[in-house]
Amino acid sequence: MGIANGIRKQASKISMGERPVSAWAEKLSQDTEEMPQAPTRRVEKDGLDITMAWAVIGIFAVLALSAIYMMSLILVPVTLAVVVGMILGLLAEKLSKLGVPRITNAVILSTSVALVIVFVANSLAGPLATLANEGPAFVEKTFNRIMPYLERIRWLHITPETFQGGSMSSEKLLENTGNVLHLISANLTPALVQALIFFAALLLFLAGRVSLRRSIIMVFRTRSERLTAIRVINGVEQVLGFYFATASLIYACLGVMMMVIAYFGGLSAPVLWGFFAFLSSFIPYLGIASMTLAVAIAGILTHDGLVMGLAPAAAFFIVHLVMENLIFPAVMGKRLEINPFIVFLAILFWTWMWGAVGAMLALPLSLIVMTIIDELFIEEKIQPQLPK
Secondary structure (H helix, E strand, O other): OHHHHHHHHHHHHHHOOOOOOOHHHHHHHHHHHHOOOOOOOOOOOOHHHHHHHHHHHHHHHHHHHHHHHHOHHHHHHHHHHHHHHHHOHHHHHHHHHOOOOHHHHHHHHHHHHHHHHHHHHHHHHHHHHHHHHOHHHHHHHHHHHHHHHHHHOHHHOOOHHHHOOHHHOHHHHHHHHHOHHHHHHHOHHHHHHHHHHHHHHHHHHHHOHHHHHHHHHHHOOOHHHHHHHHHHHHHHHHHHHHHHHHHHHHHHHHHHHHHHHHHHOOOOOHHHHHHHHHHHOOOOOHHHHHHHHHHHHHHHHHOOOHHHHHHHHHHHHHHHHHHHHHHHHHHHOOOOOOOHHHHHHHHHHHHHHHHHHHHHHHHHHHHHHHHHHHHHOHHHOOOOOOOO
């Protein structure tokens, strides 16, 4: 009993900080306390250090952009598959609640996307083939019809002799127009490779979406960080799904109206014009500009009078203006409000990086970045005050 009591007393002394120390340890502690403390100095960086830090950041950014550009053959279809997969995420979640297995969801949704693309390509194959075969005659007719209008603008100094020689000659342009099919066939193999990568990535992303989501969340350690990750992922999926579901419905109505305008405006292939109107509407600013210009040129080539030729383009521009500035904001509200200048810069940047597909991905990527920033800085938002 005495030994046990002694052990308990010693343990209590140690726990209370009363553990005995030797004389040598006390002397060492006193000498250490009497030593002068080293002055703490704040290391200030001069301009050269700051410049070097920014130079390293700039070099890293240039290397990253170069890698993104050089790996476009792989990154473009993979990024497109991830965006499409996140858009279809809400639909996959509803199918899972109905008892459909995840792999079955992935197969159904990816197959549906493939069937839609094949159906659209098959529908457009005939009109596009006709347009390619009639390309030289179309270009020649364009010169003959537009030249009188260009001659009236004297400060341009454009005459029929301008296109008689050099690279701007009509014969050279017709020759280049005839090589369109060769250009398409040369790019056919990379397009098929990207299509296969897209469908494979879409299938795998939809199949492993839940596990990938869980892995991303579990990367973070604290509970608050995990909740933030959940909020960001849910926000991105909801924003993309809500935007593209609403935009697809509105732009489909615009495509139908463009078909009606093309039919009554005397333009050939109204279905093709409607599809191009639907597709180009997903590219803000540049899409409407290029589509209006194309309709104006087609109208001038179709009708003899300038007013009748520009009427289809004017009608399409007015309809698109009403839908984009009245109907679209009324449906969306301020939920997806983005600075137009930022969107314009994003379109230019991604078009330069990845071409036409990059232009279509510019807005989804902007929405993703906007949602991440909003969710990360949610504490800084002005919260509504509850009534007392």
